[in-house]
Amino acid sequence: MTRNSSSTKKTKTDLTKVELKKLKSILPTLKQKPTSTPIEIVLETIRYIRQLENQLIDRFQTDTSLSVPFTS
Numbered sequence: 001m002t003r004n005s006s007s008t009k010k011t012k013t014d015l016t017k018v019e020l021k022k023l024k025s026i027l028p029t030l031k032q033k034p035t036s037t038p039i040e041i042v043l044e045t046i047r048y049i050r051q052l053e054n055q056l057i058d059r060f061q062t063d064t065s066l067s068v069p070f071t072s
Contacts, residue, residue, distance in 0.1 A: 016038075024030045024041050027048055036044075 020038055020041050023045055024036055027041070027044050030036050030041060030044055
């Protein structure tokens with residue numbers, strides 16, 4: 001492995017760590033946890049996105065059910 005290749009790999013690793021840290025900071029369940037593995041962060045992100053999606057679906061269904069159909 002060349003020195004340049006090693007440097008590129010380190011930069012990518014550092015960037016990945018930074019992005020995982022950002023992601024962790026917006027996840028309610030992991031925000032206060034001192035340490036988390038990358039897989040924990042990714043799995044919790046998936047769970048959180050699904051939860052948000054379900055909330056949107058529920059909100060849409062509630063809004064739709066409250067509307068009165070127009071009759072002439």
